[in-house]
Amino acid sequence: MINRKETKKVMIGDVGVGGNEPVRVQSMTNTDTRDIEETVTQIKRLEKVGCEIARVAVPDMKAAEAIAEIKKQIKIPLVADIHFSADLALEAIRQGVDKIRINPGNVKPIERIKEVVIACKEKKIPIRVGVNAGSLEEDILQQYGNVATAKGMVQSALRHITILEELGFEDILISLKASDIERTIEAYKELSEKVDYPLHVGVTEAGTKFRGTVMSSIGIGALLYAGIGDTIRVSLTDDPVEEIPVAWEILSALDLRHRKPTVTSCPTCGRTEIDLLKLTKEVEALVENFPEKLHIAVMGCIVNGPGEAKEADIAVIGGKGVGLICRKGEIIKKVDEKDLLTEFKKELDKELKSDLSKNLK
Numbered sequence: 606m607i608n609r610k611e612t613k614k615v616m617i618g619d620v621g622v623g624g625n626e627p628v629r630v631q632s633m634t635n636t637d638t639r640d641i642e643e644t645v646t647q648i649k650r651l652e653k654v655g656c657e658i659a660r661v662a663v664p665d666m667k668a669a670e671a672i673a674e675i676k677k678q679i680k681i682p683l684v685a686d687i688h689f690s691a692d693l694a695l696e697a698i699r700q701g702v703d704k705i706r707i708n709p710g711n712v713k714p715i716e717r718i719k720e721v722v723i724a725c726k727e728k729k730i731p732i733r734v735g736v737n738a739g740s741l742e743e744d745i746l747q748q749y750g751n752v753a754t755a756k757g758m759v760q761s762a763l764r765h766i767t768i769l770e771e772l773g774f775e776d777i778l779i780s781l782k783a784s785d786i787e788r789t790i791e792a793y794k795e796l797s798e799k800v801d802y803p804l805h806v807g808v809t810e811a812g813t814k815f816r817g818t819v820m821s822s823i824g825i826g827a828l829l830y831a832g833i834g835d836t837i838r839v840s841l842t843d844d845p846v847e848e849i850p851v852a853w854e855i856l857s858a859l860d861l862r863h864r865k866p867t868v869t870s871c872p873t874c875g876r877t878e879i880d881l882l883k884l885t886k887e888v889e890a891l892v893e894n895f896p897e898k899l900h901i902a903v904m905g906c907i908v909n910g911p912g913e914a915k916e917a918d919i920a921v922i923g924g925k926g927v928g929l930i931c932r933k934g935e936i937i938k939k940v941d942e943k944d945l946l947t948e949f950k951k952e953l954d955k956e957l958k959s960d961l962s963k964n965l966k
């Protein structure tokens with residue numbers, strides 16, 4: 606049982622983060638934000654696979670000015686990622702952005718961040734303080750022997766937070782990302798004991814799809830298991846759309862949220878009597894668009910299959926020329942191998958109260 610640490614709730618557009626809200630899934634586009642059409646297309650693809658908040662880079666005024674038009678064409682809240690510039694932040698706010706990611710200590714002089722804070726307050730827009738190990742302030746680095754330590758990351762975050770708090774602004778989220786798991790976890794754990802603002806959790810520069818998935822699963826997973834994290838971003842050097850199913854699998858593996866049924870399958874061995882990879886992929890495709898929380902098991906032999914799948918709500922088990930369909934370990938049907946998927950679909954229809962035939966390829 607995971608006990609989530611209590612945090613304040615902030616609203617990003619109409620999506621709540623923190624408090625009793627579910628852990629939110631987010632990503633960041635890698636298009637040129639000034640190219641409205643491409644950016645909107647990518648965000649729509651992200652929406653389709655379950656992304657709940659999208660962030661865009663705002664490196665110049667043209668990108669900031671594109672925000673209103675992008676927002677018009679998408680459904681999920683939009684976040685502007687801004688470095689150093691109050692002017693860009695102010696323009697993004699004018700354009701109707703739902704959240705700003707900016708580190709107030711980096712905006713000089715302080716009067717300029719005051720303008721941003723006033724504008725955010727007026728429009729009820731939260732600010733994310735995003736500390737990355739790779740860009741810690743020089744004086745903090747020196748305190749820790751020129752090494753970006755977890756303590757230094759926390760110190761940096763608290764410095765930015767204090768600036769906002771002294772300006773009477775508490776609509777804050779925080780992230781503390783490093784490219785290694787240990788520092789990431791240490792930093793978030795320490796910060797979560799000091800503040801109750803919602804935390805945006807992720808491992809940065811995690812790598813391409815395979816490594817990035819492993820790194821994010823361990824880093825984000827360990828934090829979520831410790832009850833830390835209100836919104837997650839899996840960072841992959843890839844199409845950002847690839848990040849979303851990974852994020853959902855992490856949440857589902859920890860039983861925190863489910864976007865579709867969970868399909869487990871046995872690893873196969875010398876007893877496997879069916880093309881299990883093919884069958885599993887068919888079952889996965891079948892339930893892809895069903896939001897129900899359901900455990901489906903796909904097993905490769907009738908010797909161990911029924912027993913191993915007894916915790917599944919429903920299981921399909923391949924045998925030599927025949928297959929079994931079980932519910933909670935009880936065999937309910939024995940069918941010819943050629944009819945296995947069709948018969949399994951009929952049983953699934955009862956569970957999902959839907960006609961799955963349209964999903965059968």
Ligand code: SF4
Nearest residue numbers: 871873874877905906
């Ligand atoms: S369920 Fe059967 S086929 Fe699958 S790994 Fe276990 S023994 Fe092997």
